[in-house]
Amino acid sequence: MAVRYAWRVNLWIEDPKELSARLADAPPRVGMDTEFVRERTWWPRLALVQLAVGDDILLADPLAPGIGEALAPLLADPAVLKVMHSASEDLVALKRGCGVVPAPLFDTQVAAALAGVGAGIGYQRLVLDTTGSTLPKGETRSDWLRRPLSSSQLEYAADDVLHLDALHADLERRLRELDRLEWLAEDCARMVAGARDDALDRWPHLGMRAAQFMDAEGQRRLLRLLRWRDAYARDHDRPRGWILDNELAASLARNPPADRAGLQRQLEATPKAPRNLGDAIWAALQAPLPDEAEAPEVRSGERDKALLRSLQDAVSTLAAEHGLPEGVLASKRWLQALLDRRARGDARWPGALAGWRRRLLEPRLAPLLPE
Numbered sequence: 001m002a003v004r005y006a007w008r009v010n011l012w013i014e015d016p017k018e019l020s021a022r023l024a025d026a027p028p029r030v031g032m033d034t035e036f037v038r039e040r041t042w043w044p045r046l047a048l049v050q051l052a053v054g055d056d057i058l059l060a061d062p063l064a065p066g067i068g069e070a071l072a073p074l075l076a077d078p079a080v081l082k083v084m085h086s087a088s089e090d091l092v093a094l095k096r097g098c099g100v101v102p103a104p105l106f107d108t109q110v111a112a113a114l115a116g117v118g119a120g121i122g123y124q125r126l127v128l129d130t131t132g133s134t135l136p137k138g139e140t141r142s143d144w145l146r147r148p149l150s151s152s153q154l155e156y157a158a159d160d161v162l163h164l165d166a167l168h169a170d171l172e173r174r175l176r177e178l179d180r181l182e183w184l185a186e187d188c189a190r191m192v193a194g195a196r197d198d199a200l201d202r203w204p205h206l207g208m209r210a211a212q213f214m215d216a217e218g219q220r221r222l223l224r225l226l227r228w229r230d231a232y233a234r235d236h237d238r239p240r241g242w243i244l245d246n247e248l249a250a251s252l253a254r255n256p257p258a259d260r261a262g263l264q265r266q267l268e269a270t271p272k273a274p275r276n277l278g279d280a281i282w283a284a285l286q287a288p289l290p291d292e293a294e295a296p297e298v299r300s301g302e303r304d305k306a307l308l309r310s311l312q313d314a315v316s317t318l319a320a321e322h323g324l325p326e327g328v329l330a331s332k333r334w335l336q337a338l339l340d341r342r343a344r345g346d347a348r349w350p351g352a353l354a355g356w357r358r359r360l361l362e363p364r365l366a367p368l369l370p371e
Contacts, residue, residue, distance in 0.1 A: 016066030031164030046097030119325035296340035
């Protein structure tokens with residue numbers, strides 16, 4: 001199926017041999033996007049891969065046998081730059097569907113933030129500001145697993161890569177003038193490494209507000225439950241909330257049942273609770289983790305809040321001096337992780353604050369950090 005769209009040709013491809021042939025002599029830069037579904041699974045299910053290759057837009061169907069394997073060589077080719085927008089979830093979807101994480105990467109959302117255009121800016125807005133083109137949003141919540149896709153779906157999908165080349169040209173120029181291309185390379189490499197590693201969050205309790213109202217024992221119980229929940233959800237390819245929702249996990253951690261029978265009574269009395277997983281939940285509650293003594297506590301003391309605020313103020317001032325949007329230089333969570341490490345006597349900086357960020361931040365933050 002071929003559809004004329006502006007000056008490009010849109011090609012629907014479900015034959016891996018045809019896809020391999022069209023990618024055999026790929027240019028040094030391709031635009032890329034995906035559509036995926038993740039409503040009922042832990043892993044994103046790859047539903048469509050869009051590629052801007054020279055004057056063609058290729059719409060590759062990963063549901064067709066062999067398409068993932070045909071895409072893999074391009075994704076892994078170090079000589080081909082992959083231009084994507086807000087790529088973190090797409091990288092995971094491509095790894096799951098093709099077995100390869102695309103690299104090297106140029107993420108236009110990250111580039112826009114580092115260029116001072118805006119933090120977390122959406123593709124449609126960036127396209128409008130850069131090219132003056134207004135893109136429709138009608139298929140945002142479309143069913144991308146259905147076949148055949150509608151003409152409006154195909155057009156929407158093509159739009160998602162149509163302007164990536166123009167965005168790359170504009171943002172690369174801005175970053176080169178600011179001498180920040182190395183910053184982007186570091187951030188994109190870290191994003192790729194994170195998708196390749198795909199490790200579970202070591203300290204998932206830190207992301208739950210309820211944890212700050214628990215004592216140390218309660219936080220450790222919460223950590224055990226969330227670690228078990230996330231591993232089980234991943235291994236069984238189910239959303240974590242289907243296994244154990246945050247509210248029930250917090251309740252069990254705060255007021256643990258006295259015995260296995262008490263746990264089962266609580267599960268029976270809770271709507272949508274995983275009643276058939278009582279044995280596993282009880283085991284998770286009871287079994288200390290080998291590294292839980294290293295777990296940072298979620299604290300709510302005024303002294304901690306004041307120190308964190310002073311770090312945030314210093315970061316905000318430094319970001320303004322460099323024309324960076326709020327939060328790009330160092331998020332609240334990254335700063336909290338830095339403080340947590342210092343509290344444990346660990347002088348290392350978190351990975352997210354390494355590289356160019358540490359070089360900027362350390363002279364300002366070091367005098368504020370506890371010894």
